[in-house]
Amino acid sequence: MSPLDQVVARIGAAIPGARVQILPNDSPSGQHSLLVDHEHAVAVAKFLRDDPDLQLDHLANVTGVDWLDATVKEKAKVRKVINGAEKEVEETLERKKPGFLEAVYHLYSIARNHGPVILRLRTGNRIDQVRVPSLTPIWRGAEFQEREIYDLYGIVFDGHPDLRRILMWDEFQDHPMRKDYVEPDDYEYEPTAHDKVLEKAKKHHTAADRPQL
Amino acid sequence: MSIDEGLRSELSRQGIFTTTLEGLYNWGRRNSVWPLNFGLACCAIEMIAASMARFDLARFGAEVFRPSPRQADLMIVAGTVTKKMAPMVVRLYNQMPEPKYVIAMGACAISGGPFKQGYNVLKGIDRYIPVDVHIPGCPPRPEALLHAFMTLQRKIDAQKLSGSDRARHFDAQAPSEFPIPQYGQHDLEPPRNEAVWRPPAMRRGE
Numbered sequence: 001m002s003p004l005d006q007v008v009a010r011i012g013a014a015i016p017g018a019r020v021q022i023l024p025n026d027s028p029s030g031q032h033s034l035l036v037d038h039e040h041a042v043a044v045a046k047f048l049r050d051d052p053d054l055q056l057d058h059l060a061n062v063t064g065v066d067w068l069d070a071t072v073k074e075k076a077k078v079r080k081v082i083n084g085a086e087k088e089v090e091e092t093l094e095r096k097k098p099g100f101l102e103a104v105y106h107l108y109s110i111a112r113n114h115g116p117v118i119l120r121l122r123t124g125n126r127i128d129q130v131r132v133p134s135l136t137p138i139w140r141g142a143e144f145q146e147r148e149i150y151d152l153y154g155i156v157f158d159g160h161p162d163l164r165r166i167l168m169w170d171e172f173q174d175h176p177m178r179k180d181y182v183e184p185d186d187y188e189y190e191p192t193a194h195d196k197v198l199e200k201a202k203k204h205h206t207a208a209d210r211p212q213l
Numbered sequence: 214m215s216i217d218e219g220l221r222s223e224l225s226r227q228g229i230f231t232t233t234l235e236g237l238y239n240w241g242r243r244n245s246v247w248p249l250n251f252g253l254a255c256c257a258i259e260m261i262a263a264s265m266a267r268f269d270l271a272r273f274g275a276e277v278f279r280p281s282p283r284q285a286d287l288m289i290v291a292g293t294v295t296k297k298m299a300p301m302v303v304r305l306y307n308q309m310p311e312p313k314y315v316i317a318m319g320a321c322a323i324s325g326g327p328f329k330q331g332y333n334v335l336k337g338i339d340r341y342i343p344v345d346v347h348i349p350g351c352p353p354r355p356e357a358l359l360h361a362f363m364t365l366q367r368k369i370d371a372q373k374l375s376g377s378d379r380a381r382h383f384d385a386q387a388p389s390e391f392p393i394p395q396y397g398q399h400d401l402e403p404p405r406n407e408a409v410w411r412p413p414a415m416r417r418g419e
Contacts, residue, residue, distance in 0.1 A: 168333065169297050169396040176332050183332040184400035189412035197330055204412070 004032055007054070007117070014051075015043045023120060033104070033118035038133055041121055042159070045138040048107060048117065056107040056117055059139035062146060064153035066126070066178045069099040099126045101155050105135060105142070123155060126178075134160035152177035235374045242286075242312070243274075243369040246362070249285035249305065250278035254292025256319035256352040263355035273362050282308040287365070289358075290344075293321035293328060294335040296401050300393050306342045307390040311382035314369075316361050317344045320351040327351070340405040342391050 008020050018040035023033045036044050048056045072095045080089050101123045108115030121132040134157035136142045146157045147166040154175035157163055165172065174181055187193075190201040216231055224231055232240075252260055264270045264278065279285040282305045294302055306315065317338055320326030328334035338344065345368060346361045353361075372380035381387045391409065394401040 167297075171396040171398060173398040181332075184404065186336055186400070186404055189336075 004034070004117075008034065010051070010053075011044055011047060014047050015040055018044055020044060031116065031118060033120050035120045035122065038121070038131075041119075041133045042135065042138065045105075045119070045135045048119075049138055053112075054117070055109045055111040056115065058108040058110045058115070059105060059135075059141045060108050060116065061104075061106040062135075062142050062149065063104050064149040064155060064177065065102040065104060066153060067099050067102060068126075068179050070097045071095070072097050100124065101126055101130060101153055103132055103146070103149055103155055103157075105139075130154055131156045131158050133158050134163075136160050151175070154178065238374065239370050239372060243366040245274045246287045246314070246365065246369075247277045247279050247285050248275055248287040248289050249282055249309065250280045251305070252289075252291045253294060253298065253302075254319075254321065256291035256322065259352045259355055260289055260291045260318065260358060263358045268355040268359060270359070270362070273359070273366065275362060282306075283310065285309050286312065287314045287316065288342075289316045289318055290322040290338045291318040293326065294338050295333055296335055297333070297396075299335045299338070299341060299401060300396070302338060303341045303391060303393045307393070311389050312380060313382075313389075314345045314365055315342055316346045316348065316358075316365060318348045318358060318361070319353055320349060323347045323349065335401075337410075340410045341394060342406075343409055 004022055008022060011018055011020050019037040020040075021035040023035050025031050025033065048054050074093050074095060075090055076093055077088050078091045079086055081087075082089070103121045105119040105121075106115075107117045107119065119135075123130045123132055132155055134142070134146055136146055136157070137159060143161065144166060146160055147163060149155050150157060150160075150163055151165040151167050152175055164170065168176070176183070185200070185203070187197065187200040188204045190197055193201040216233075221231055252258075262268060264276060270276050275287070282288075286309070288302075288306055288309065290302065306313070315338075317323045321328065321334065323337050323339070323344075325331075325334050325336035329336055335341075339347075346364050348357050348361045350357055374380070374383060382389070388408075391406060392403075394403060394406075396402075
């Protein structure tokens with residue numbers, strides 16, 4: 001398979017206007033991924049599946065990622081006038097990085113025996129702009145996994161044929177895999193509680209439970 | 214009420230068999246406990262193994278796994294009870310006729326097991342229905358299920374037909390059906406049946 005930047009170039013040639021960006025991965029695996037824009041995601045996916053050089057016919061895995069709002073600290077050199085003399089001073093700048101949800105697709109080619117190519121779709125934020133296009137029309141295997149991501153992360157997949165909860169019941173309102181999920185408090189009986197479980201169980205302890213000192 | 218043991222053995226030596234109605238009734242019941250044919254997770258595999266030739270649950274008169282709760286006496290809760298599954302388990306229990314018994318098999322069914330601190334698994338089926346025998350293990354061996362069976366048989370043998378400590382199915386006031394939990398927005402509602410289960414008192418530092 002041609003390198004990822006060539007894949008991006010060919011996507012750009014085949015689908016005018018598609019905004020595909022390489023997200024580098026610094027880890028030893030070096031599995032760089034492609035961030036695809038919402039408008040052209042289905043067209044890009046169709047190209048990756050049908051292109052004779054790529055033939056990414058096997059969607060191995062779809063998963064979700066929850067990125068919380070974060071503050072990124074960056075050190076930058078700034079020129080400042082101190083005591084009448086201009087000096088170069090190092091300053092720490094704090095930049096707010098808004099959170100978002102992400103759907104990650106791992107693609108392989110059975111026909112050409114290569115892969116993975118990793119696609120990422122990102123939502124606008126974690127609250128009200130949580131829609132991304134569904135790739136189920138391209139790879140039917142995404143159907144249940146997109147339902148699971150909808151259930152556990154709350155990403156809404158536009159164009160999904162049957163978007164319902166798959167693990168939790170329909171009346172359930174939370175998304176348990178989100179990092180700010182608060183689980184139900186049923187820690188009233190923990191015989192061997194420790195660490196975080198002990199902290200939660202302690203709220204249920206009465207005065208009689210506590211050791212008499 | 215009870216006949217003298219010496220007289221009983223003397224009579225039986227002469228070919229006269231004596232018993233009590235209670236003894237005969239319980240003897241018949243404990244040797245024909247028909248379990249409900251359902252399993253929830255890997256413990257069910259051990260339950261199936263216990264019912265097959267090698268471990269042979271049929272020796273205890275319990276080989277007839279019934280596919281309908283209307284014909285079953287015993288519910289073996291074999292496996293993880295997720296919160297999504299819990300209302301169905303309670304409904305199946307309610308559909309069984311009295312007298313009925315419950316064996317909670319394995320770490321998940323008795324306490325939630327390795328999923329105890331998860332959001333989606335019930336921390337023991339005894340929060341909603343009365344359990345007669347708990348079996349620990351992950352999963353318990355078929356021998357453990359056989360031991361639970363024998364424990365249940367001893368329990369049935371000791372049940373009284375009359376008196377204030379009579380068996381539950383002779384008590385018109387005792388409940389035979391238990392409230393089915395509803396699917397709530399964040400958890401099952403109610404999270405436990407207070408009439409059946411209360412958190413045990415914890416004595417710390419003793």
